[in-house]
Amino acid sequence: MNTSFLLRRLGYGLLLMLGVVVLNFLLIRLAPGDPALVIAGEMGGATQEMLDSIREEYGLNKPVAVQLLLYIGNVLQGDLGESFFFNQPVSSLIAQRVLPTILLVITAQVLSIVIGVVLGVLAARKPNGVMSAFVSVFATIGYAVPVFWTGIMLVILFASIFPIFPVEGMQSVKLRDASGLVKALDILHHLVLPAFTLAVIYLAQYARLSRASMLEVLGSDYIRTARAKGASPRSVLFKHALRNAALPILTVAGLQFGNLISGALLVETVFNWPGMGRLAFESILRRDYPTIMGVLFFASGMVVVANILTDMSYRLADPRLRGKG
Amino acid sequence: MNSLLEIEDLRVTFNTRYGEVTALDSVSLHVKEGETLGVVGESGCGKSITALSVMGLIPTPPGRIAEGAIRLNGEDLTQASEKRMQALRGGEMAMIFQEPMTSLNPVFTVGDQIAEAIMLHQKVDAAQARRDAVALLDRVGIPSPDVRAGDFPHQLSGGMRQRVMIAMAVSCRPKVLIADEPTTALDVTVQAQIFDLLNEIQREFGSAIILITHDMGAISEMADRVAVMYAGRVIEEARADDVLDYPQHPYARGLISCIPALGKDAGGAGDMLAEIPGVVPPLHKLGAGCAFADRCAHQAPRCAVDKPLLAAHGHHPVACHGVEEGWL
Amino acid sequence: MNCMSRLMGAAAGAALSVAFSVAALPVFADGGTLVLGSTQTPRHLNGAVQSGIATAVPSTQIFASLLRYDESWQPQPYLAKSWEMAEDGLSLTLQLVDNATFHDGAPVTSADVAFSIETIKENHPFKTMFAPVSEIETPDPHTVIIHLSKPHPALLLALSPALAPVLPKHLFDDGQDMKSHPLNSLPVGSGPFMVEEFTAGEAIVLKRNPNFFLEGRPKLDEIIIKIVPDTSSLLIAMENGEADIFPFMQGSQNIRRLQKAENLDVTSEGYAAVGPINWLAFNTQSPKLSDVRVRQAIAYAVDRDFITKALHRGVSAQQRGPIIESSPYFDDSIPAYDVDLDKANALMAEAGFGDGMALTIDYIPGPNEQQLNLAEYMKSQLKKIGIDITVRAAPDFPTWAGRVGGHDFEMSMDIVFNWGDPVIGVHRSYLSDNIRKGVIWSNTQQYASDKVDALLDAAAVELDEDKRRALYGEFQQIVAGDLPVYWINALPYHTSYDKRLQNAPTGIWGTMHPMDQVSWGE
C-alpha cells in the first residue's frame, strides 16, 4: 500500500464531501418558503422581531455567497448548524445517532456477506444442484421484497404474535444501569430483527454474486492447476477459489454501502432504531433542514470512508493492483 | 522395461444438450520411465481430455470415464478413490498447462504456490518448503530466485511463469509429467529454452513425459514415440522418427507436411488448416464411419460406413482402411 | 391470539436471552422505574417557552409551579402555600413555601417567580395567559404580588404546572435568548424529578429529587420517557411490559387493543383541562366559503354520529361547539346540525352553488384517524351535496402549518386545545384581533364578528362565574350559527397503564402534572 495513493484517495474524498456541502446549501436555498418562518413556526409564533432575530442568528440576512462560505467554514470546524427543531447543535444530535447506525449497518453487512458467500459457494459447487436452484430463487425473491414489508412482517410475527424480540429500539430502558455483559446481550437481543431484515436483501445479492463469481473462478486455469498439484477440494474451494472470487464481492460490498444506509433508514423507522436514518426521517417530517442536511452530509461521509476502505482492502486482496497509482 | 503408465481402451463420455457424446474412444497409450510420448492432433481431438483423464481431472459431471483403465505402476487410477488421486496428483504425476498466463493463481506469490505443492506431498515444514521452492526456481533457471519467490504471477513474464509451472510440477519428482502444450503461448526462443529445460529435468529425475502438442516441430525435437489423435481416437502410433518420416494416415501426412522448414516460424493452427481442408467434426455428429472421411482426399465408400481400427499395417499401427487395404 | 402461542413465545424469548428475563422481573412498592411511552418528540424540556404536550409532560416533572389542580378543577397549594385575589380582581398575592429548593440547592424565591412569569409572558405562545399582568411585586423572598391591568379570572389556572413552570433565575437570566437557551435541554427546576439524561428524540431519564419540598414524595426512583414515534411498536411494548404507561393514546384500534390486554388498564380520564377538539376549519375569506349557507350546508352534510361511532369505533365523543363539552362553560343548547342532506342541498342551491363546487381540504399529517381519515370521509360524503373535494396532503407538519397559518387553504381539518380556561385556548380562534398571518392556531379562519369580540373581551374579565358562563353561552350560540369552524369531536385521548400502578395520573391535567404520588403497588 503506498501512501501517495492513500493521500490522493483521501484528498479526493474531501473534495466529494465539499461537493456534498455545496449541494446541501443549495438544497436549503431551494426549499420553498422562508426558513425563518419555518423556524419561527416551530418555536410557536412569528412576530417580525422574532423573524429578524432568527435571520440574524442563522445568518439568513447575508448575501447567498457569504452564507455559503460561512456554511463551508462552519462545516470545516465540525459545526453543522443548530437544529430548527431541537434546541441543540446538529453535530451533537448526529453524534448520539452515529453508533447505533454503524452497529446496525456493519452487523447487517457482515451477516449478509458471510451467509451470502457461504450460500453462494455451496451453490457454486454444484451449479445444477438443488442448492444452486435455491440460491437463484431466493436471490430473486430477496431482491423483490420491499425491505420495510419484511420488517413489518417480522414485527408482527416475532414481537406481537410470538413476543420473542423487543421493538423499542436498541436497548431496554429498564436495563440502562445494567452491567456490561447484560447490556451487550440486551443490545444483541434488540439487534436481531433489524439486522436480519436489513441483511436479507443484500444476503440474496451476495449469494447470487458469489455463486456467479465462484463459478467463473472455478472454471479458471489456476484452479485446475491447484487440483493438479493435489490440493484437497476444500482447499481448492476456500483457499484458491474464494480468495479470487472475493474480489468482485468486495467491490460490490463497497458500492453497496450507500444502499445499505438507505435500507437502514427504512429499517430504523420500522424498528424504532435510534440511528441517523430515523433522525433523518423524523427531521424531514419536521422540516428540520439543518438536521436533514447534517445527516445527508454525515451519511455521505460514511459512504466516502467506506469507499476508501474498500479501495484499500481491494488493493490488499488483489496483488495486481498493488503499487499502481 | 514395463510401461510406467498404461492407458487401455479408454472411453470418456460427456453429457451435453445433444445427449451423451463420446469424447475419447478406445484410446490405448503407454509410456515408459525416461521416455517421452508425443500426442499430436488438432484442437478438440481429445489430447487434453486424455491428459485430464490420467490426472483424474475430467469435470464430473458432465464427463465420466465410461470404459477402460489407466494404470500407473499397475494401479488402476479409474478405480482409485478421490483421496488417493489427491495424493498421486502433484506427487507421482504432475501436469504443466498450456496457458502460463492464467494457470497460476494471481493472488498468491509464486513461491507460496510452489511451496504449497511441496507441502501437499512431502512432510516438511513451511520454512523448508519455502527453501525448496527457491531451490526449484533456481533449478528452472529463474535469476535471483529468492527475490522472485516473493513475486506475484503478474510480475513475471510468460516464459518465467512457465518455468514456475514446471518448477511446481516437478517439485515432488513426479514419475509421470504431462505437459499440455507447454509452449504454445510463448515466443519461439522461449519455447526452445522450455524444451531444453524439460529435457534436463527428464534426465535428472528420470520422469516419463507425455507431451501434448499440435506442433510437429516440438515432436521432432522432444518425443521418442508419437500418437496421432483425431476425433477422440488414436489413429496412428509409432516411434517419432517413423511417424515423422513415414506418416501413414492421410491426416498424419497432412500434419507432417505442416512442419516448417528449419529456421522458419513454428507451424500454427492456421497453416495446418491450409493444408487439410475442413475442420474436425463436432463430436456429436460423428457417424459410423471414419471421422476423417469428409476431409480425406482419398475417401472410399467403405470409409463412410465402417470405422477403421488401430492395427499394424506396414511400418506401425494406423487406423485407416486405405492403409489397411493398401490402396493408399 | 391464543394463550398457547403467547406462552410458547414467552418461553422461547426467555430462553433466547438473559437480558429479556431480567427485563421481565417485576418491580414492587416504593421506588422503581416508570417507563412512559410517548409518540411525540419534545423539542426541549422547558414548558415556559414551549407549548404542547410533548414538552409539558417532562416539564411538569422537572419544574414546580405556584399552584396545582385537583380532579374537580380546584386550585391546590404547590410552591404557593396560600394565595388571595384582591376584591377588585386586579392583584393576586401569593405566599411561597419556605423549604423549596432548586435541584442545584438554591432556594426558590419570589424573584424566581417574577422572572418566570415575565419570561412566559414574553416567550410562551399563549399570550392571553399573562397579557393582563402589569407588574410583579416581590416585597420579600417569599411573597409575590401579581398586579393586573384588568380582572383576569383565568390567571389561577394559568399558574398550573403545565403552563407556568418556575425557572431558576440565577441560571436562566444570563442574557441569552430564552427560546433557544442551552439549559432548555437539560433544565434545573424545583419539581419532584431531576433530568439525568436527554437524548433528543430518544429518551428522557428523570431521577427522583431527594430534596423535593413535599415530604415523602416522589415515590418513584425514576421516570424514563421513551419516545417511540411508531404507535404499533409502542402498543407492543405496552403489551410486553417494556413500557408502563402510554398517555395521549388516540387511535381507536389502539385503545381497543390495549383494553383487551390483561396487564393494562385503559382510561379516558386525565384530559379535562386539555380539551382537545377536532374540527373542520373554513377559510371564511375564500370566495366559495364566505357565504355562511355553504358552511351550514357542509355542516348538515357531515354525519358526526357516523364519524364517532363508525370511523372512531365509539371511542371519541361528539363535540358541538367551541368549548369542550366536558367544560362547565359548555352550552348544550347550541344547534347541533344533525345530518340532513336535503337541507344541505337546499342551502347549496340558495347560495348559488346548486351545480356543485370544488373545494380543497388540508389535514394535519400524523394523527390519521382524526385528520386524514376525516378528510377522506369529507371527500366521499360531500360529493353527495355536489362538492368535489381534493385532499391536499402536506408531507409534514410545518408545511401544513405554513398553509393554514398563511391562510392558503379552503378547508382544513385541525385540532385545537382548550387548555383549561377558554381565555387561553378558545378566544384565540375567534377574536378578530388574533387574525395573524403566519401564526398557526391563531384565528386562521379569519372570522371577524364585533359581537363575538365584545362577548369574549367581557368574559375574560368577568369575575362572577354565572355571568361569565352566560357570556360564553351567548358566544357559543353566535359562532354555532356563523360556523367559522365545524366542530366534530373531542379527541379520544386515553391513557393506558400497568394495572399495578397506584395513583395513576388521571387528574384534569393527566400526565402534564407532577407524578409525585404515582407508585408501584404490591
Add this chain to the structure above:
Amino acid sequence: MRDQDTNFQAESPALEAWRMFRRNIPALIGVAMLSLIILATLYGSFFYGGDPFDIVWAPQEPPGMTPEFPLGTDYLGRDLVAGLLTGGGPTLAVGAAAAAITMGIGISMGALAGYYGGWVDNLLMRVTEFFQVLPALLFAMVLVTLFSPSLFTIAMAIGLVSWPQTARLTRAEFLKIKQLEYVTAARAIGARNKRIIWKVILPNALPPLIVSATLTVGVAILFEAGLSFLGLGDPNVMSWGLMIGSNREYILDAWWPVTFPGLAIFFTVFSVSLIGDGLNDAFNPKLRER
C-alpha cells in the same frame, strides 16, 4: 463467440437472444405474470368498478367475509380490490418513468464519458461518483420533500438518484466497443461523433443496457413503495405504496390492507427481475452454458 460480421446484421444476435429467451422457463413465467399484472391494472377497473377512494363498507373487513369485497376493506372501509387494481397503474407508471429517466441520464452521461474520454470522461465520472456517494433514499426523500410529493416529482427524484450505475455500465460498454474495427471503419468513412455515438456504438451496447433497464424498473417500484411507506407518496393518487403507507399504522389489527399491496409489489418486481435475468442469459449465452 460471435464474430465481427454479426455486429453488422443486427437481427441475427437479437433473433438468437429471442431464441434463448423463448426457452427460458422462469423468464416466460415472469412475462406471463407481468402481462397479467399490467392487464389487470389497465383493464381491471372496467370490470371491477368503483373509485378506490370511496368508502364502501365497514372499515377493516377481513378478506373472504363479504363476497362483494373478496380481499376485504382498509382502515377507512375502502375496497382493497379496487385499490389494488387502480393502484397498480401509478405504481407501474412511476416505476417505468423513473427507469426511463434513469436510463436517459445514465446513458447520456456514460456515452459521452466513454466516447470522448479525456477530461470529459474525468469530469462526468467525478459527477457520477459524487451522486453515488449520496445515500439514494435519503437524497430522494429530501428532493421529494422540497418539491412536494407528486407522481412526477417522485419519478424525477428516483431517476435523479439512480442513474450513476447506468452511467458506469454505459461507459464501460462504450470504452469496449469504441475500439472495435467497425467503429474505426465508421470513422474512416467520415461519420460524425454524434452519429457514431447514437447510431453505431449505442445499438451495439444495448443488450446489457436493456437488462439494466428492466432491473431498474423493479428497483424504482421498490423505491416508490419505500417513499410511500415513509409517507412521502402522492396522497391523491391511489398507489400500492400509498396503501401500505396509510394502512401501516393499523397493521396489528388488520394484516390484509398492508399484505396484499405488499404482495402485489413483490410479484411485480419478482416478475420484472425474472425477465431481466432471462434477458441477461439470452444476451450472454456463454454465461448460461455454465
